[in-house]
Amino acid sequence: MPTSAPPHPSGENRPWRSVDQAMQRHDYRPDALIETLHAAQDAFGYLDGETLAYIAAKLRLPPAKVFGVATFYNHFSHKPKGEHTLVVCTGTACHVKGTDRVLAWVRDRYGLLPGETTADNRLSLVEVRCVGACALAPVILTDGDVIGKRGVEETTAVIEEWLHHAP
């Protein structure tokens, strides 16, 4: 059972103590997720991709689930925060299946780089390295819904369709 947090994956020195304490209180069980997300948001003001990946690893939850929960509840904010959040996985399995081309398409289509939000605040783009669903590569999440096992063209069509119909 882990007792202290490993260094934050980005190497940043961020106040992880309260986040770790939230997980410790629940013995790092998966049911600590919501409380941990609250603790992280309180500590950092928002939840970014690396924070979510870190929490997933510590609670031994599939990152896709953590991203799904975090992007489902409006209470949690992500930086930057658009009305809708597209997560693109660029871990090895997904990269091999072409998610770099999905990112290039998003850049060309919406003028967005990872970490950015469109000027009209409609869409935020988040890049993560492996959401733990490699068998589904290439993987994206549209407002927390995991979409995978589609070719690059089909994936970009899904994104277009999702944004078109999203409220």
Ligand code: FES
């Ligand atoms: S590399 Fe994308 S889910 Fe693992």
